[in-house]
Amino acid sequence: MEIEAGSKTLPARMKKIYNVHAFRAMFAIVGFFILWEVLCKLKFPVFRNIPPVEEVIMGLWDVIFLPKYWASWPASFFRIISGFLLAQLVGVPLGLAMAVNRYAKDTVFPIIEILRPIPPVGWIPVAIIFWPTREMSVIFVAFLGAFWIVIVNVLGGAAAIDLRLRRAALSLGASRRDIFWKIILPATLPSIFTGMVVGMGITWEMVVAAEMIAGRTGLGYMLWEFYLTYKLGALIVCMISIGIAGYISSGLVRLAGRKLMPWRRQF
Amino acid sequence: MAQGAKAEVGALSIRNADKVYDPEGVNVHAVMDFSMEIKAGDFFAIVGPSGCGKTTLLNAIAGFDDLTGGEIRLDGEVIAAPGVAPFPDSERIVVFQHGALFPWKTVIDNIAYGPITQNTMNKKEAHAQAKQLLSKIGLLGCEHRYPGEISSGMRRRVEIVRAMICDPKLLLLDEPFRAMDALTKSVMHEHLLKLYDDQPKTIFFITHDLEESIYLADKVIVMTSRPGTVKVVVDVDLPRPRDFRMLATDHFIELKQQAIDAVHEEARKAFEAGERELA
Numbered sequence: 001m002e003i004e005a006g007s008k009t010l011p012a013r014m015k016k017i018y019n020v021h022a023f024r025a026m027f028a029i030v031g032f033f034i035l036w037e038v039l040c041k042l043k044f045p046v047f048r049n050i051p052p053v054e055e056v057i058m059g060l061w062d063v064i065f066l067p068k069y070w071a072s073w074p075a076s077f078f079r080i081i082s083g084f085l086l087a088q089l090v091g092v093p094l095g096l097a098m099a100v101n102r103y104a105k106d107t108v109f110p111i112i113e114i115l116r117p118i119p120p121v122g123w124i125p126v127a128i129i130f131w132p133t134r135e136m137s138v139i140f141v142a143f144l145g146a147f148w149i150v151i152v153n154v155l156g157g158a159a160a161i162d163l164r165l166r167r168a169a170l171s172l173g174a175s176r177r178d179i180f181w182k183i184i185l186p187a188t189l190p191s192i193f194t195g196m197v198v199g200m201g202i203t204w205e206m207v208v209a210a211e212m213i214a215g216r217t218g219l220g221y222m223l224w225e226f227y228l229t230y231k232l233g234a235l236i237v238c239m240i241s242i243g244i245a246g247y248i249s250s251g252l253v254r255l256a257g258r259k260l261m262p263w264r265r266q267f
Numbered sequence: 268m269a270q271g272a273k274a275e276v277g278a279l280s281i282r283n284a285d286k287v288y289d290p291e292g293v294n295v296h297a298v299m300d301f302s303m304e305i306k307a308g309d310f311f312a313i314v315g316p317s318g319c320g321k322t323t324l325l326n327a328i329a330g331f332d333d334l335t336g337g338e339i340r341l342d343g344e345v346i347a348a349p350g351v352a353p354f355p356d357s358e359r360i361v362v363f364q365h366g367a368l369f370p371w372k373t374v375i376d377n378i379a380y381g382p383i384t385q386n387t388m389n390k391k392e393a394h395a396q397a398k399q400l401l402s403k404i405g406l407l408g409c410e411h412r413y414p415g416e417i418s419s420g421m422r423r424r425v426e427i428v429r430a431m432i433c434d435p436k437l438l439l440l441d442e443p444f445r446a447m448d449a450l451t452k453s454v455m456h457e458h459l460l461k462l463y464d465d466q467p468k469t470i471f472f473i474t475h476d477l478e479e480s481i482y483l484a485d486k487v488i489v490m491t492s493r494p495g496t497v498k499v500v501v502d503v504d505l506p507r508p509r510d511f512r513m514l515a516t517d518h519f520i521e522l523k524q525q526a527i528d529a530v531h532e533e534a535r536k537a538f539e540a541g542e543r544e545l546a
Contacts (some may be wrong), residue, residue, distance in 0.1 A: 126542075170369035172433060173357040173385035185372040195453055263371050263413040 002068070019137025051232040056240075059233020068222065069238075073245065075217040076207055080249060084196075084203045092149045092192055094100040095154025100180060112151060118176070120206045124213050138218075145206035146199030150192070157191020158184055191263055193196040194258040200253050205244040219245065270412045270494035274308030276344050277469030278438040279328070285336030286323050299325040299494035300337070305471070305486070307342075308398075310463060312472040312487045315531060316537035320495030321473045322364075325439050328471060330355035343434060357385050360430040361420070364442045366422050368414040374401070374425050376412035381433040393432070401429045403459050403465070424458055431462055440472045453511055456483060464508050478529050481505075481522050482514060490530045492537035499529040 033053050040052035059109050062071045098105040120141050127137040131161025161184060181208070219242050226235040255262075288295040298320035305311045313321050326332040327347045328339055332377045338348040345351060351518065359428040360381075361367075368377050374428065377391035379398065401407045404424045415423050423443055430438055444452045460483065463470065479502050480487045481503055501522055505513055513519050 040420065056372070061485060164363045164365065164367040165357065167329075168363065168369075169384075170355040171329065171357065171360045172381035178384060186369070189371070203272070215455075215456070246357070263415055 001070050006182035011051055019022055026212060029231050038208065051236060055233040057233075059235070059237045061233065061235045062109065062231070063234045069241075070219055072219045072222045076211065076219045076242075076245065077216065077249075079207050079211075080203055082139045082189040083144075084146050084200060086139070086143045087150050087199060087203070088192075088196065089141075091150030091195075091219060092154055094244045095177075096180075096184065096188065098151075099155055099158030100184065109155075112148070116148045117150075118223070120202070121209050127210070128214050134216065137214055138207060141210040142203045142207045145202040145242045146196075147199050150195045153191045153198075154188060157194075159189040160191070161187045189261055193261065196253045196257070200250045204206030204242065204249065208242055216240075272467070274349045274436075274468045276307055276342055278307040279303075279305040279311075279437060279469060279471070280340040280343075281324075281328075281337070282339075284324065284327065284334055284339060284347075286320065286327065286332070287335045290319075290335070296494040297325075297380045299496045301496050302337075303488060303497065305469060307469055308467045310467075310470045310472065310484045312474060313490055314474055314477050314487060314526070315490030315495060316492050316534045317475070318537060318541070319487070319490045319492050319533065321490060322441055324495070325361070325441050325471065325473060327353075329359050329361045329439055337406050346499050357433055358436040359443060360433055360435040360437075360438060362423075362430055362440045363427050364445055366414075366419070366427070366481075367424060368422055368426055370414055373411050373413055374417070375384065377414070377425060378429045378432055381429060385433065387433075396432055397428070398496060400432055401425075403461065404428060415455035420447060420455060422457060424448075427459065427462065431466065432467075432534035434468075436469065438468055440470065442473050442475065445475065450480070457511070459483065460507075460509055467524070477523060477526055478514065481519065481526075482509065482511075485524065489526050489533065491531045492540060498533060501525050 004068070008113055028062075037053040038049075039047040040050060094108065098108055113142045123144055128134070131137045131140055165183055165187060166179055169179055172183065182261060207218070208220035208223065211218035212224040217223040222244070223235060225237040226232075226238055274393060281301060283299055284301040286296075286298040288297055301320075301324060303311075305461045313324070315321050321330070327334050328341075330353045333351065333353050334347045335349055339546070341347050346359070349355065364386060368374075369380065372380065375394055375397050378397035379390065382388035382393040382396070383390055398407060398410060401410055401440075404427075405426060406421060409417055409421065409425075411497070414425070417425070427438075428442075444455050447455065456479070470484075472480065477487075479487075481501065482505075485503055487501040487503060488497055489494065490499070503522055505519065505522075
């Protein structure tokens with residue numbers, strides 16, 4: 001079977017890989033690396049001190065044979081998943097409670113609004129003091145990174161629920177309990193998942209920052225180590241690794257969203 | 268086509284209904300001294316300009332809002348009066364102007380929601396009944412689609428069926444066909460009339476469109492501009508089942524003439540009042 005982008009003869013699964021959007025993305029990424037190389041070779045301002053692509057490729061060759069590098073992936077992922085899941089387990093019920101209960105909102109929301117502007121990075125020194133292990137400190141900072149986003153999105157999503165949907169449900173015989181479980185919760189799901197996708201990106205930022213400052217393992221720690229030893233090519237490889245890891249994580253959240261919200265084709 | 272048996276429940280009595288929003292503040296008098304008696308099984312329409320209190324009245328009947336004066340009774344029981352906390356229930360089901368199908372449920376699950384929630388049917392029975400109703404309105408085959416995947420006309424039909432499957436005493440329709448073009452609207456009228464003919468029940472229908480109200484209803488009330496009250500009552504004696512060809516008959520035009528001047532006068536008043544408020 002001849003493979004041709006956009007061909008009507010392709011089976012559906014292959015069309016997903018070989019479609020025009022995927023080709024455009026590939027061209028853009030390749031074009032990005034070509035542009036980077038050219039700007040470095042021409043010693044463009046800002047690019048004078050940035051390692052060119054060939055140095056990054058050499059750095060990749062060094063890094064892939066380092067067991068410590070490969071061990072840093074599961075170490076970071078464990079912290080990401082732990083902090084992220086905790087943020088959902090605490091943040092979603094708390095957000096929903098504040099959305100449906102005026103007393104909960106009046107008492108909890110002011111505290112959240114005072115603490116929320118503190119950047120999660122600013123919590124790192126306190127986290128190191130609070131928690132008995134560095135691991136717990138990093139997970140705590142990861143948790144904070146996602147937690148505020150979850151709360152804000154859940155509250156916003158619940159507030160935006162069309163009054164007609166609640167009224168329709170009441171008209172059709174729903175009780176108060178039904179309204180919460182069968183209307184508010186499913187209607188807020190899109191906002192919850194939007195919060196998850198955004199929160200996942202911020203969780204990665206926080207974990208990397210925390211690992212740079214307080215960690216002994218992880219991609220953030222590796223990045224800092226390469227910086228201290230001036231291995232710029234390997235440093236860039238580490239940064240790209242973090243980007244890929246974040247992309248995979250957000251992609252998994254989106255996939256979960258598409259499965260749980262089949263009515264939202266655009267998610 | 269033979270009509271179904273006339274409904275025995277759903278007699279609505281509205282006596283001196285009055286509604287003032289925020290009496291201590293902006294003090295908007297939406298409905299004033301509105302009275303009407305509707306027999307069980309009658310198709311009743313209200314026509315009036317925007318802001319005349321039609322939806323306010325519907326909300327009071329449906330149990331979403333209270334009254335500041337007067338009372339509303341359904342089969343003799345008070346459902347709205349000053350001091351009575353509003354309580355929506357499955358005896359009075361609303362089909363909303365902009366639609367209120369649950370986006371996360373398929374068409375068939377939307378329709379089955381009411382009977383399952385009220386424990387009047389199990390899931391299998393509700394789905395079977397839903398399919399029967401869907402086939403009556405020409406939507407069999409769409410049952411597993413989501414509301415976002417069907418047209419607005421189809422959604423509106425599904426919403427009406429979702430209400431009808433619960434067999435309420437009173438069906439309240441708040442300008443359900445407002446956003447549709449004339450051709451789609453005429454098809455929707457046919458579907459609604461077919462459902463009504465098969466299973467007559469008390470219907471309270473709000474619209475801006477005088478022709479639509481006369482074509483569908485047994486009685487049409489023209490409301491005044493705010494504060495809304497009764498201006499003109501038209502008893503529609505067109506035979507059932509009704510046909511779109513009736514729209515061109517002399518009798519239909521006569522019925523329209525009974526109310527057209529009143530409708531136009533109130534529309535002008537509402538427009539001028541709106542301009543004054545903006546100025």
